[in-house]
Amino acid sequence: MTFSAAMSSRVHASLAGHLLRADGQEDVCLATYAPSTGSARTSAVISEVLLPQPGERAVHGNASFTGDYFVRAASHAAARGQGVVALHSHPGGVGWQFLSGTDHDTERSYTHLIHELTGLPLTGMTLAGDSSWSCRRWDLSGNPEHGESVRVVGDRFIVTWNDQLRPVPRIGSAQVRTVSAWGETAQANLARIRVLVVGVGSVGLDVALRLAATGIVHVGVMDFDSMEVINLDRMIGPALADVRLARSKVEVAARLMAKAATAEHPDITVHDLSICEPTGLAAALDYDIVISCVDRPWARGVLNTVAFADLVPVIDGGIGIDTFDNGEMRNAVWRSHTLVPDQPCLVCNRQLNASDIQTDKLGLFDDPEYLRRASIDTTPRRQNVAALAASVSASVLVQFVSLTIAPGGIGLPGPLRYALSTHTLEHLDIALNPNCAFEAATSAGDGRIPLTGAHPAAQKARDERHARQARPAVRLRRRLSALGVWLTDR
Numbered sequence: 001m002t003f004s005a006a007m008s009s010r011v012h013a014s015l016a017g018h019l020l021r022a023d024g025q026e027d028v029c030l031a032t033y034a035p036s037t038g039s040a041r042t043s044a045v046i047s048e049v050l051l052p053q054p055g056e057r058a059v060h061g062n063a064s065f066t067g068d069y070f071v072r073a074a075s076h077a078a079a080r081g082q083g084v085v086a087l088h089s090h091p092g093g094v095g096w097q098f099l100s101g102t103d104h105d106t107e108r109s110y111t112h113l114i115h116e117l118t119g120l121p122l123t124g125m126t127l128a129g130d131s132s133w134s135c136r137r138w139d140l141s142g143n144p145e146h147g148e149s150v151r152v153v154g155d156r157f158i159v160t161w162n163d164q165l166r167p168v169p170r171i172g173s174a175q176v177r178t179v180s181a182w183g184e185t186a187q188a189n190l191a192r193i194r195v196l197v198v199g200v201g202s203v204g205l206d207v208a209l210r211l212a213a214t215g216i217v218h219v220g221v222m223d224f225d226s227m228e229v230i231n232l233d234r235m236i237g238p239a240l241a242d243v244r245l246a247r248s249k250v251e252v253a254a255r256l257m258a259k260a261a262t263a264e265h266p267d268i269t270v271h272d273l274s275i276c277e278p279t280g281l282a283a284a285l286d287y288d289i290v291i292s293c294v295d296r297p298w299a300r301g302v303l304n305t306v307a308f309a310d311l312v313p314v315i316d317g318g319i320g321i322d323t324f325d326n327g328e329m330r331n332a333v334w335r336s337h338t339l340v341p342d343q344p345c346l347v348c349n350r351q352l353n354a355s356d357i358q359t360d361k362l363g364l365f366d367d368p369e370y371l372r373r374a375s376i377d378t379t380p381r382r383q384n385v386a387a388l389a390a391s392v393s394a395s396v397l398v399q400f401v402s403l404t405i406a407p408g409g410i411g412l413p414g415p416l417r418y419a420l421s422t423h424t425l426e427h428l429d430i431a432l433n434p435n436c437a438f439e440a441a442t443s444a445g446d447g448r449i450p451l452t453g454a455h456p457a458a459q460k461a462r463d464e465r466h467a468r469q470a471r472p473a474v475r476l477r478r479r480l481s482a483l484g485v486w487l488t489d490r
Helices: 008-020 068-078 102-111 111-120 173-192 200-215 242-244 249-260 278-284 298-310 352-361 368-373 386-404 457-471 472-489
Strands: 002-008 028-037 040-051 057-060 062-065 083-090 121-127 133-138 145-148 149-153 158-162 194-198 218-222 267-271 290-292 312-324 329-339 418-421 422-427
Touching: 002 008, 002 133, 008 028, 008 040, 008 083, 008 121, 008 149, 028 062, 028 068, 028 457, 040 068, 040 083, 062 068, 062 083, 062 102, 068 111, 083 102, 102 111, 102 121, 102 133, 102 145, 133 149, 158 173, 173 200, 194 200, 194 278, 200 218, 200 249, 200 312, 200 386, 218 249, 218 278, 218 352, 242 472, 249 267, 278 298, 290 298, 290 386, 298 312, 298 329, 298 352, 312 386, 312 418, 329 386, 386 418
Parallel strands: 002 040, 002 149, 083 121, 194 218, 194 290, 218 267, 290 312
Antiparallel strands: 028 040, 028 083, 057 062, 121 133, 133 145, 149 158, 312 329, 329 418, 418 422
8 A cells, every 4th residue: 555645725824834944944743643444545634734832843954743643633533533743843854754754753653652642643744835735644663655646725736746656757758749738747647646436428538638648647437337339429549349349438548548658657457337336436435536527416416525535536527418398409508617626516506406315325226116206307317519529628628737737837727617608617606515424524634524435336337337348249250350450559
């Protein structure tokens, strides 16, 4: 398991205001964290800052804690099922900081106490003078494991990288025009961000391809569905052969992304999963940013929890097309928004009805009898147009660039809505809801609202696809197709 740390921009501002003193001296403080456990990465999500009370720390050029301060913080954290973070500043430091001998001995001396009181490892963090963070966690043998990154999440996504664990990817000739748009430093940060696209239909596939072409090394795709004929008029790249060979959407996406990728060593990962399954959620927590291209309430509810509880920004977008009774188009409206602390969640955005999450989880939206008794319109609403899907993916990518690159120093634009018939772009001013359960669970980590579970529809789709792939004729054709690709590549 790799290790990382994350905090909201509000927590960062509070810590920086205390640790970076006007007199230039080092300072210390403690905080609590909630673990956020993925399949291959654990994150310490900083939840609460516990500033020192009089007599709990000394500032004398260097700074030091008292034992009473640690006991107070550990008791506070244990009561909430959380761990303790020990933080100190290096005012003259730049970039990722490693431990001095004094820092090492100080943190190490409290390792067993903190684990005994909280049951979780002590996390140490350092804030450099240029606002760069570093992190480590201590095992019971008294050895620190340095993290790979620290993420600060708000209207901008700012990451400090441990270059030893996540070295800067080499910029190749295929990225010259991309780099000229925002510079080598921005590209070095962007290329190391792990991005997951959940749902690789018309919008998701386009987004995934463009992320790979931008030079991002680690791009993952998650979808449990199979290619069907009805997908072909809105997904650019797949062919009828993909349907006949019983290919999954993620298999097709990975093939196309590999051809589009400009990174020197692209790492394209496929997840034949539903985000609603525990394994799907765990896989998503290994990523830094998630792009949501799903349309079912249950999946969107799970992603809504991840954005706030685990501080993994979720960029969501979709399109709705209205038609007249005669079949002609009335209007098309597409929206995009990024879910981060201090921005409204999907429920507050009125893009998700919280009551629909459980209904969808129970499979009732696929039950004709339930729909009839509930007087829910069962007429399929499958309107989509490839040309308009490109507008949705563009709007989602605009949110991504605003979050990560922040052109002109300006971050997220907030929720956007575009109406095609009137050609109107609206910046939606949606107030935060102080009673929102999703936003109240910010930085809860593994204490997030529990929504995952068995997903019969996903398992059925996988089983049916595997059965088709096992047919002798399909199996032979898949092997011949793979051989043809291999020969072509060589």
